[in-house]
Amino acid sequence: MRIHIEGGRLLDPANNLDAKQDLFIADGKIVSIKKKPDGFDSDLQINAKDKIVLPGLVDLCARLREPGLEYKGTIQTESLAANSSGITSICCPPDTDPVIDTPAIIELIHQRSRDAERTNIYPLGALTKDLNSEHLAEMHILKQAGCVGVSNAYNAIDNAEVLRRAFEYAHSCNLTVFLYAEDHALKNNGVVHEGALSTRLGLPPIPETAETVAICRAILLAEQTQVHLHFCRLSTARGVQLIKAAQAQGLPITADVAICNLLLTEMDIADYNSDCHLQPPLRSERDRSGLIAGINDGTITAVCSDHQPHDVDAKAAPFSLTESGASTIEHLLPLMMHLVNREELKLEKAISLLTSQPANILSIDKGSLEEGKDADVCIFDNEESTSIDKDNLLSIGKNTPFNGWETQGAVSHTLLNGRVVFDRSEFK
Amino acid sequence: MTGNIIQLDNNGNLKHFLSTEGLSQSLLQSILDHAESFAGVGERAVKKIPLLRGKTIANLFFEPSTRTRTTFELAAKRLSADILNLNISTSATSKGETLSDTLHTLEAMHCDMFVVRHANSGAAHYIATQVAPHISVINAGDGRHAHPTQAMLDMFTIRRHKKSFENLRVAIVGDILHSRVARSEIHALNTLGVLETRIIAPHTLVPKGVEDLGVQVYNDMDTGLEGIDVIMMLRLQKERMRGALLPSEQEYFQRYGLTSERLAIAKPDAIVMHPGPINRGVEISSEVADGEQSVILQQVSHGIAIRMAVMAMTMGRSNDDMENTE
Numbered sequence: 102m103r104i105h106i107e108g109g110r111l112l113d114p115a116n117n118l119d120a121k122q123d124l125f126i127a128d129g130k131i132v133s134i135k136k137k138p139d140g141f142d143s144d145l146q147i148n149a150k151d152k153i154v155l156p157g158l159v160d161l162c163a164r165l166r167e168p169g170l171e172y173k174g175t176i177q178t179e180s181l182a183a184n185s186s187g188i189t190s191i192c193c194p195p196d197t198d199p200v201i202d203t204p205a206i207i208e209l210i211h212q213r214s215r216d217a218e219r220t221n222i223y224p225l226g227a228l229t230k231d232l233n234s235e236h237l238a239e240m241h242i243l244k245q246a247g248c249v250g251v252s253n254a255y256n257a258i259d260n261a262e263v264l265r266r267a268f269e270y271a272h273s274c275n276l277t278v279f280l281y282a283e284d285h286a287l288k289n290n291g292v293v294h295e296g297a298l299s300t301r302l303g304l305p306p307i308p309e310t311a312e313t314v315a316i317c318r319a320i321l322l323a324e325q326t327q328v329h330l331h332f333c334r335l336s337t338a339r340g341v342q343l344i345k346a347a348q349a350q351g352l353p354i355t356a357d358v359a360i361c362n363l364l365l366t367e368m369d370i371a372d373y374n375s376d377c378h379l380q381p382p383l384r385s386e387r388d389r390s391g392l393i394a395g396i397n398d399g400t401i402t403a404v405c406s407d408h409q410p411h412d413v414d415a416k417a418a419p420f421s422l423t424e425s426g427a428s429t430i431e432h433l434l435p436l437m438m439h440l441v442n443r444e445e446l447k448l449e450k451a452i453s454l455l456t457s458q459p460a461n462i463l464s465i466d467k468g469s470l471e472e473g474k475d476a477d478v479c480i481f482d483n484e485e486s487t488s489i490d491k492d493n494l495l496s497i498g499k500n501t502p503f504n505g506w507e508t509q510g511a512v513s514h515t516l517l518n519g520r521v522v523f524d525r526s527e528f529k
Numbered sequence: 530m531t532g533n534i535i536q537l538d539n540n541g542n543l544k545h546f547l548s549t550e551g552l553s554q555s556l557l558q559s560i561l562d563h564a565e566s567f568a569g570v571g572e573r574a575v576k577k578i579p580l581l582r583g584k585t586i587a588n589l590f591f592e593p594s595t596r597t598r599t600t601f602e603l604a605a606k607r608l609s610a611d612i613l614n615l616n617i618s619t620s621a622t623s624k625g626e627t628l629s630d631t632l633h634t635l636e637a638m639h640c641d642m643f644v645v646r647h648a649n650s651g652a653a654h655y656i657a658t659q660v661a662p663h664i665s666v667i668n669a670g671d672g673r674h675a676h677p678t679q680a681m682l683d684m685f686t687i688r689r690h691k692k693s694f695e696n697l698r699v700a701i702v703g704d705i706l707h708s709r710v711a712r713s714e715i716h717a718l719n720t721l722g723v724l725e726t727r728i729i730a731p732h733t734l735v736p737k738g739v740e741d742l743g744v745q746v747y748n749d750m751d752t753g754l755e756g757i758d759v760i761m762m763l764r765l766q767k768e769r770m771r772g773a774l775l776p777s778e779q780e781y782f783q784r785y786g787l788t789s790e791r792l793a794i795a796k797p798d799a800i801v802m803h804p805g806p807i808n809r810g811v812e813i814s815s816e817v818a819d820g821e822q823s824v825i826l827q828q829v830s831h832g833i834a835i836r837m838a839v840m841a842m843t844m845g846r847s848n849d850d851m852e853n854t855e
Binding site for chain 1: 654672673675736741
């Protein structure tokens with residue numbers, strides 16, 4: 102299959118490319134940029150005039166719910182939703198059921214991913230066996246089976262000795278540790294940011310220190326063990342400052358943030374809106390702008406969807422009894438563009454946070470447009486505007502906190518390995 | 530937050546009673562006026578008026594309660610409504626039925642009103658968004674969020690003793706952190722226009738950002754009680770001693786227990802209130818609880834009048850309707 106993407110604005114931050122150029126694809130690879138190869142005869146021509154042509158997006162954290170919670174989502178359904186936002190590579194955390202702590206589960210996920218033929222899926226292996234925070238998982242075996250990093254997902258490791266040893270062992274396997282920084286005791290079963298809103302609604306609060314204390318502890322242990330540490334989904338401005346200081350010391354530490362925490366605050370919870378029940382919680386406007394600042398000063402280098410599709414019942418209860426998480430994967434790119442349109446982020450920066458930089462964190466050869474590379478491409482139509490309607494989501498999870506939002510621009514095409522996996526005109 | 534939009538109907542009348550927050554001063558005064566008109570019913574030989582005859586009210590108690598449930602039941606009976614008492618913590622939900630399923634089952638039994646007590650904040654609000662349009666929901670306490678009928682019966686008691694709210698200084702003492710009563714009282718007092726609302730508690734029992742609700746925070750009880758007209762004591766749950774919130778009941782009583790000596794710091798005509806049940810010797814001495822300035826038992830009987838008022842108002846009826854038909 103030979104594809105000619107014609108007349109688009111190619112934007113690839115990894116190669117400092119931003120120019121109106123054509124893209125030529127053959128046999129799943131990018132064969133040429135700008136110049137038509139001799140004798141290239143396309144089977145398919147895609148008109149990208151007035152559109153932006155981007156590398157396929159890399160989502161650093163999305164739960165596809167398979168295996169174990171297929172009633173909330175499957176690799177097939179959630180990959181299609183991902184494609185509609187231009188995502189072609191997905192990193193998924195190990196808290197599936199069963200947990201990703203054996204090669205068999207990794208093989209199962211790879212098999213389902215091959216069957217779906219929509220995305221490249223990069224599983225994270227468990228840091229501790231069954232995520233029990235006590236015994237180390239077989240990290241070397243998991244790495245051989247294809248996991249790209251290790252994580253304990255939402256399960257905090259209270260025992261600092263276990264955390265130290267887990268860091269040391271992961272380091273000796275040359276695996277990055279993806280840590281969700283939250284102190285279990287300080288969280289104290291909280292469900293919303295501690296502040297005037299938690300007090301007013303009478304909801305159990307999560308103090309800022311639940312995150313910052315966990316970050317401090319992890320930084321000190323990372324300094325001691327020299328492990329590559331990636332902080333997942335920061336929520337506090339203070340946390341960003343702590344990580345910035347650690348990076349300034351030269352420690353190999355990176356961090357990401359979820360799209361919801363860049364666009365929403367605790368105030369969006371308003372009348373107990375359970376679609377805004379998230380983990381980490383939505384925090385104050387001061388925190389939100391601190392996260393944006395952390396992106397702009399280079400402390401945070403990736404934005405993920407933190408996609409967590411849920412069944413209807415999971416969100417239909419009094420706030421504290423609902424499950425946390427939002428269905429966000431199919432709006433990741435339009436929502437990032439929203440931040441660009443609001444002039445909080447520059448376009449090139451926004452794209453690098455969704456492409457080359459998360460690819461660097463995962464050490465995968467994705468997220469850029471180069472000759473000879475896999476033809477994972479996203480074509481974004483900036484003119485198309487969409488309004489987000491929770492009843493019309495492709496994801497099984499309808500739990501979006503952005504219901505009713507108007508976003509400017511939508512993905513028109515997504516290509517994986519030189520094959521069109523999403524064409525918006527088929528969904529009208 | 531749980532303000533006007535959901536609590537009022539299109540004509541600005543009370544549809545659900547979920548929180549004292551966001552309701553106007555005139556509406557809160559109107560609740561007190563209605564309660565005043567119902568207060569005499571309990572003293573008649575026939576303690577019943579047929580205002581809600583033919584209506585069915587379901588007491589949905591997802592959390593155990595004796596006194597609140599009993600006063601709601603009594604209020605419903607005095608208005609001649611039929612009342613169902615459902616102790617849901619021990620029936621449906623433990624069998625895995627969802628809250629929505631429970632509600633729809635009760636709707637199918639043609640209930641007109643749900644009185645809801647639930648351990649989770651926002652539960653009454655959630656239920657109000659789920660029920661059919663003809664059903665009213667009254668919050669009988671949700672988590673740490675609100676207990677609006679308790680707050681209104683306290684306002685009723687204050688108004689009877691102090692006539693107006695304008696020049697009053699009120700102190701709420703104790704476990705503000707876990708108290709839905711305190712939150713509802715703070716909103717009601719500020720809306721009704723008191724001069725000052727203080728809360729008096731150690732830092733461990735003061736929720737973050739509570740100043741934003743319009744209160745002054747005092748850690749020292751003796752300073753906090755100076756110039757106070759109304760002292761509202763809160764119940765201290767014994768389980769608070771198990772965590773790291775307080776060292777012991779003895780120490781708490783020493784610092785925050787209301788004794789005769791402490792009461793003397795407040796204004797001479799200050800009244801002492803408590804939502805009950807009282808822990809004598811923990812938050813209040815027996816001498817004060819049973820003393821002349823205590824209005825604790827009046828609060829209980831006022832609770833019935835307030836609940837009658839709110840039930841009638843959310844059903845679109847008032848005692849005037851009654852007098853017109855008589």
